[in-house]
Amino acid sequence: MKIDRIVFALIATTTPALALASCGAAFCTVNSNWTTQSAASETGSMLDLRYEYIDQDQNYAGTSRVAFGQIARHHSERATRNRNLVVAWSHNFDSGFGLTVTAPLLDREHAHVHNHHGEQIDQYWNFRRLGDVRVLGRYQLLYADPLTSGGNAGLTFGLKLPTGRTGIRNDAAEPAERSLQPGSGTTDLLLGAYYNQALPAINANWFVQGQLQHAISPRRGYQPGDQLGLDAGWRFSINDRIGVLLQLNAQLKRRDSGSEAEPQDSGGRYLALSPGLAYALTDDTQLYGFVQLPVYRHVNGVQLGSRQALTLGLSSRF
Incomplete structure (x- = not known):
């Protein structure tokens, strides 16, 4: 089937890390490489272009939504709007090794009120910058014939590099919070594992994946907290083109x-x-889209969150 040919081009290797803090800087946690569904046993490359929209205009404390300024802070968060274009290039080698390089281009707006000695000062940032690039390798330990119901398994390993700026200021020369900046300034270790399985009898595939991100050392007074991402997914092919x-x-x-x-x-x-949903334009190119809906969140302190997030993408094998 046309929609299944592209699925063997690339394993789900990268899940953009959820970069949540009080300012609300974020990536969508949808695993867009899941649209390719299965580990690569063929040599070749893939290019994935993905657009994310996350409008964080809700304040949360613990599991509850709270009103703007309800909980006293040095600054009260209003909103952060994230528009991310994430470009990922991946190549699979004959040896079972693969490599993925991911570069995010960020378009971010943020507004909060600075509470200074009883005075409320509106502050605003708006920037478009390159974020932190990720270089992720993988090694496939277990192969299966895509026409059978066997499984594929492997390991992922790599680095998040400090390519994004950390000194962005607004028109009033006020620096943005470190968690809002395009980059963290740190080099982070990435380690993970995956398993996926084709179910040709019912035209479906499923996967599970985990990835740990750890900043190796602080940079200029800032070290992001460790992150663990866990994903599970299912894909059902309705016909040759639609999944x-x-x-x-x-x-x-x-x-x-x-x-x-x-x-x-x-x-x-x-x-x-x-x-x-995914739609195959050709045997080697497909469109996909996700709507991400929060089911549960428990935040420390007061943080911005969104009611939903949107991801639209295009993947092509060559």
């Missing part, structure tokens, strides 16, 4: 640390349900 997608995305994040961090308002536990 129905469903994911469950979980993120666990520890508090940020350092003199430039906001540990009281960072980290938490998040769970989202992400239904979607």
Whole structure:
């Protein structure tokens, strides 16, 4: 089937890390490489272009939504609007090794009120910058014939590089919070594992994947908290071109640390349900889209969150 030919081009290798803090900087946690469904046993490359829209205009404390300024803070968060274009290039080698390089281009707006000695000062940032690039390798330990119901399994390993800027300022020369900046300034270790299985008898595939992200050392008074991402997904092919997608995305994040961090308002536990559709334009190119709906969140302190997030993408094998 046409929609199944592309699925063997690339394993689900990268899940953009959920970068939540009080300011609300974020990536969508949908695993867009799940649209390719299965591990690559063929040599070749793939290009994935993905657009994310996350409008974080809700304040949360713990599991509850709270009103703007309800809980006293040095600054009261209004909203953050994230528009991300994520470009991922992947190549699979004959040896069972593969490589994925992911570069996010960020378009971010943020507004909050700075509470200074009883005075309320509106502050605003708007920037478009390159974020932190990820280089992720993988090694496939277990192969299966895509026409059978066997499974594929492997390991992922790599680095998040400090390519994004950390000194963005607004028109009033006020620096943005470190968790809002395009980059964290740190080099992070990425380790993970995956398993996926084709079910040709019912035209379906499923996968599970986990990935840990750990900042190796602080940078200029800031170290983002460790993050663990867990994903599970299912894909059912309706016909040669159309596939129905469903994911469950979980993120666990520890508090940020350092003199430039906001540990009281960072980290938490998040769970989202992400239904979607994929459409094969050709044997080697497909469109996909997801709507990510929060199911559960428990944040430390007060943090911004969204009611939903949107992901649209295009994947092509060559």
